[in-house]
Amino acid sequence: STLEESVKSTVAENPVVVYSKSWCSYSSEVKNLFKSLQVKPLVVELDELGPEGSQLQNVLERLTGQYTVPNVFIGGKHIGGCSDTLQLYNRGELEPMIAEASGK
Amino acid sequence: STLEESVKSTVAENPVVVYSKSWCSYSSEVKNLFKSLQVKPLVVELDELGPEGSQLQNVLERLTGQYTVPNVFIGGKHIGGCSDTLQLYNRGELEPMIAEASGK
Numbered sequence: 732s733t734l735e736e737s738v739k740s741t742v743a744e745n746p747v748v749v750y751s752k753s754w755c756s757y758s759s760e761v762k763n764l765f766k767s768l769q770v771k772p773l774v775v776e777l778d779e780l781g782p783e784g785s786q787l788q789n790v791l792e793r794l795t796g797q798y799t800v801p802n803v804f805i806g807g808k809h810i811g812g813c814s815d816t817l818q819l820y821n822r823g824e825l826e827p828m829i830a831e832a833s834g835k
Numbered sequence: 836s837t838l839e840e841s842v843k844s845t846v847a848e849n850p851v852v853v854y855s856k857s858w859c860s861y862s863s864e865v866k867n868l869f870k871s872l873q874v875k876p877l878v879v880e881l882d883e884l885g886p887e888g889s890q891l892q893n894v895l896e897r898l899t900g901q902y903t904v905p906n907v908f909i910g911g912k913h914i915g916g917c918s919d920t921l922q923l924y925n926r927g928e929l930e931p932m933i934a935e936a937s938g939k
């Protein structure tokens with residue numbers, strides 16, 4: 732579908748992508764983590780897109796198996812949610828991954 | 836208003852009350868904390884009440900100054916949200932408060 736294709740190109744063309752909801756604290760935690768690492772992710776606020784937001788959420792589930800937000804991609808690779816991202820960070824694996832995806 | 840009165844009696848008549856949203860991870864964290872303390876709060880899932888849910892959320896803001904969920908009351912006293920509750924727990928103040936509210 733075109734929405735599926737647009738998600739695939741979004742995550743391919745942007746080193747860090749966060750599908751988020753603007754009032755969700757778990758989504759905020761992930762966005763704040765990237766901010767503290769001086770990383771500027773592409774953030775897609777699903778609750779601010781009207782009906783397309785829930786369509787996107789369904790497409791993401793089809794593509795990644797994950798329905799929940801936040802939904803994080805680095806270098807086009809599906810990372811997971813808030814806990815997955817924090818875990819990678821705590822293991823020292825997140826920053827190298829971001830550096831590589833940003834072509835550094 | 837009647838909704839305001841019903842909130843006041845709910846928090847007066849139940850030792851622990853959590854106004855929550857069923858798909859919100861911060862709300863889950865608070866509910867899980869109480870569960871681990873073998874406490875059974877009265878849980879009100881605002882997203883499962885149709886239009887009354889957002890009315891309740893507005894009433895809670897009027898009564899407590901807090902619009903967000905989770906919104907926690909112990910012994911009729913407004914505690915706050917997830918971080919407030921966790922902070923009280925970490926300081927060893929939560930359990931005595933619950934015990935007192937439960938009339939123990």
Ligand SMILES: N[C@@H](CCC(=O)N[C@@H](CS)C(=O)NCC(=O)O)C(=O)O
Binds near residue numbers: 758801858
């Ligand atoms: N363990 C997951 C939890 C994700 C989760 O439960 N997200 C909630 C919001 S906090 C969700 O997407 N609920 C369904 C929805 O909002 O549509 C993580 O760390 O990201």
Ligand SMILES: N[C@@H](CCC(=O)N[C@@H](CS)C(=O)NCC(=O)O)C(=O)O
Binds near residue numbers: 856859904
């Ligand atoms: N620091 C607060 C954060 C509360 C918060 O931002 N809650 C969000 C959901 S995680 C909220 O209520 N957003 C508005 C809404 O869902 O209506 C806490 O620890 O409880």
Ligand code: FES
Binds near residue numbers: 755756758858861
């Ligand atoms: S909606 Fe509350 S943590 Fe995501």
